[in-house]
Amino acid sequence: MTKIKSIFIVINLLLLIGYFNWSIYAKERILSEGKLVLIELAPVDPRSLMQGDYMHLNYKENTFLEKVKIPKRGFCLLKIDSNGIGHRIALIKDMRPLGNDEVVVKYFFDGNEYWPSIHIGAESYFFQEGKGKKYEAAKYGGLKIDRNGNSILVGLYNKDLKLIL
Structure with missing residues (x-):
């Protein structure tokens, strides 16, 4: 046995x-x-007593001002402008052929009917304790996105589209 x-x-x-x-x-x-796409961030508090210094990432493309019926999971279709910044076009349930300036990223909807939002990409960015001041200038999250909609956060970028090191 x-x-x-x-x-x-x-x-x-x-x-x-x-x-x-x-x-x-x-x-x-x-x-x-993966293709590098910058997605605009919404402001958040960069400190957690339990986890140390980190920034909770809230992408501008996550928020919906209108109440709409959103599928639990799907793809967020982004149009990439000349600066490499992605702008939400639509939420789609299934993959479809994409244009040269389009990418899709997988999302999930948290089900909040009062403040509808989707979640794309990483939601936290951890950094060395005491280095939070330089990340306050972050305006964009840089995501590498593959053709299947999978993404990885590769860094935070400032208003001049420069990687914050």
Whole structure:
């Protein structure tokens, strides 16, 4: 009986390691092949007592002023301007052919009917303690987005479209 348990544990461990390696590979692929899109940020408080210094990211494209029926999950279609800044065109349920200046990013809707908003990309940006002052100038979140709508936050950018280091 203990031999079967040992084999079962080893198989599960190998599957877990395989899953983590696949996840790392997928993220690295987004970083290398994804398209950089800047999305305007809305102001937020950059401090958390439990987590240290970080910035909660609230993208301008997340907010809806009108009450509309929003599917729980889907894609946010963004049109990219000449500066590389993405502007929401529409929410779509399924992928469709895209123009050269369009990308889609996966979203989920939190279900809040009083203040409808969607969530795209990373929602937190952590930085070294005491370095928060320079990130107050952040105006854009830089997302690398692959052709399937997966995204990774690669940095914060100032009003001059320069990466904040």
